Amino acid sequence: MGVNDHDVTVPLQTEQRAPVELKNFKDLKMFAEEETTTTSSSLRNSETESSKTARSVPEEIIFPEGRLTKCLAFSAVVIALASFQFGYHIGCVNAPGGLITEWIIGSHKDLFGKELTRENADLAWSVAVSVFAVGGMAGGLLSGWLADKVGRRGALFYNNILALAAAALMGLAKSVGAYPMIILGRLIIGFNCGLSSGLVPMYLTEISPVNLRGMLGSLPQLCVTIAILVSQIFGLPHLLGTEDRWPLILAFTVVPAVLQLSLLLLCPESPKYTMGVRGLKQEAENALKKLRGTDDVAAEIQAMEDEAAAVQGQAKPTMGDMFKGALLWPMSIAIMMMLAQQLSGINVAMFYSTVIFRGAGLTGNEPFYATIGMGAVNVIMTLISVWLVDHPKFGRRSLLLAGLTGMFFSTLLLVGALTLQNQGPDYKWASYSAIVLVLLFVISFATGPGAIPWFFVSEIFDSSARGSANSIAVMVNWAANLLVGLTFLPINNLLGQFSFFIFSGFLAFFIFYTWKFVPETKGKSIDQIQAEFEKRK
Template identity: 30%
Template sequence: MSAIEDIEDDRGELRKPFLHTGSWYKMQGMGSRQSSITGSAQVLRDGSVSVLLCVLIVALGPIQFGFSCGYSSPTEEDIMSDLGLSLSQFSLFGSLVNVGAMLGAITSGQIAEYIGRKGSLMIAAVPNVIGWLAISFAKDSSFLYMGRLLEGFGVGIISYTVPIYIAEIAPQNMRGTLGSVNQLSVTAGLLLAYFLGLFLSWRILAVFGSLPCLILIPGLFFIPESPRWLAKMGLMEDFEASLQVLRGYDTDISLEVNEIKRSVASTSKRRTISFAELKRKRYWFPLMVGIGLLGLQQLSGINGVLFYSATIFENAGISSSNLASVGVGVIQVLATGVTTWLLDKAGRRLLLIISSSAMTLSLLFVAVAFYIESSASEDSKLYSIMGILALVGVVAFVVAFSLGLGAIPWLIMSEILPVNIKGLGGSVAVLANWTSSWVVTMTANLLLDWSTGGTFTIYAVVSASILLFVILFVPETKGRTLEEIQSSFR
């Protein structure tokens, strides 16, 4: 009996994807071999174009993710005024996206494993749309909170599924670049929320927040399912067809097909592992790296800065605080774009070391500027200078974060987790990320009210811890296939 037959016997009845792509790309491929190539068949023949189109469609999810993070910054004063919320109530509203995301994270891995990556994104998109509409039509805090929870639930699933899907469809030499599109889309969504918040009321802005997922829903019907997931489910015909359309119909995929089949066969004979087996390095080490990176990423304070950037800039004495937030958003998108270009050249580990080092220094710089500013009178020249320096330091922190710690933890998580614990391990890692984010966003406003300089000092200590963690534990994954990376832990 072959390895693949063993897998099918272990499963009993093969699963079908929740969103089955049907045979459109198979038929297109057959037609492209038998006739001249025109229209969409020509697009599908070029593997790089096909993969890029898939990435751009699923990137609508992270755009909505970023929009959720940025929404609370330009809307704080208006929502508090219109609905009569206190500072603590609005802080609760801002942080509830993280609570919803924690709930989504708990289920994200199992949903993505059971019904496929595309089906998981569909399940994420629907509550996202409902949540934004609930916020838009909210008459009191209860609808506001409910909408934020629903929106967060979808974000939690998106934050796991999109990096996994991109890593599983991308060619080895493009995986870093395409994987960083996830974080680039998050920053684009954040900038969109900041920019539109200058002109739109908070209710209209919430309607705009639903648009990325409204476009994503029909887009999911036009992209293939992850070939690695199809192989793991034993759907071999669909697996090869999906991989062929992703690589181009003129490409010989036999080597990649055989490598994926061997990897699936070696990890799928037992579908679950015991807790005792997690003590083996092949499991505990990638789990520890994934959880550590994603948890520490948020404890650095990035979401506290991005959620409440307008408040931070007001504390720095910047009169046009919302406009300054837009400027930070633009810089973050540009810096993340540079990371997208660098990832497959410089490598993950080097960029993480540079990023966390620069974050630590910039956060200490901001803390010192705020400490000095707090001792100066508001009408003095020193107060104005320190406010400008604090703004420069915040911008430097956001740039440093975007150059490494923003995109790379998600990419590494999607690369290093073994196939048979990817669902559980990925859920735990994403849960750690959103739990940390909740702690930061729930406390950021209160900490800033206590001491702005003290808040940034705390974040600087965490960033220094990230640097130490990267140096001691994080491996380089550049230039290796997913199967090579995961087999290296055995």
């Protein structure tokens, strides 16, 4: 999930200056006052009428490092918990899929008095799996509007009410004997996850000190991978993956929802929302003092006021504007990065991993344990990727290329392994090679394509365009998610293991596109990134 790392705007400067190290926020305030006095004449000559009231902190300033206070850590963890639903509902449909499909056949006959063929039952289950993404598209588009309407924290509160409704529908579907309840529940929880995919990074960005944004911004993705693993464990046949207990897997949705509902009121509202949207300076200051663990927040409050003034002085681009003029090229790249993430085939591994492992020749409970191993690798590699993204030897572009390339070769070799194991018992070893290749596929995804596209969008747009850009990018991501989820099972039934060649083709294209057009954004200002865009057109 993407986090904005460029929250400070850069004013026009007339000369190069040495970096200014500030020991605390009081130094920052004194420096800002001095800058206003000494540079006001040049600023007046260079600024437009709409931005004369805004003052920003120069990029060369070395900000004082913020501390990970108890309030900040608690708030970040509680808010990131919303992302648990996203990961859980990616993985929870995996293990019990066969059981639920069999139940759908009987449920359809009870409801409509007609026998449902296995093919149509597979289609109904595929719709139930994929409608999750339809809700996600709608939720992602509305996340920005709802965040401004009721606040970041308030929006998450109402969002958990939706999760409770979804849990009731899905958990009671078998008792009622109505499989459409599962489809409706998946739609609602998808809407919940779409909202969270916009709300969670927004809140974390706005409460985090600059030096902690990377770490705190990685919490949602970590929650997603942990949730996938939890759902896979629950799906084990000796736990909840049985004919009688599978409804409990879906009903578990209620647990993280109730937990977050009970803890949200202990978290302060985003100071930037309170200041910038509601105009309540004192409330914003009180919230910031809690988060920072100090009363010395005057300079940061002043920076928020200046930032809010700068944004208000600009014409905010609409979604239509994102496909015009100078915004078209970065918007196109943002869309391609989201498509690269989903059309890589990663959700095939998550949605249908048990089917893949069974097709690889594993029997009994072996496919379920292999799926859990894949989930554990995903969690571990996500933890490592947090370090890789911020490592001085790596950049966004290099990690994207490495991850996409690893996924490309994994899919090619996976087709070969699955083909060999179908030749007979002499090629039993090929089934285990297929498992290793699926794990390598997941490792490659976590290296870069998993997390980078989410915050990459925030890095290549300024604050005035960031909201519209994120809404479009999130919608595209969920739309591609829907496409893959809805079409893979029928295509797999038709082509078998050769269906993975489709993902190989997409990956080859995205490797070339990333190498040719995607700029490096790590440590660069918006102006530098836009200059890089011009070079790569």
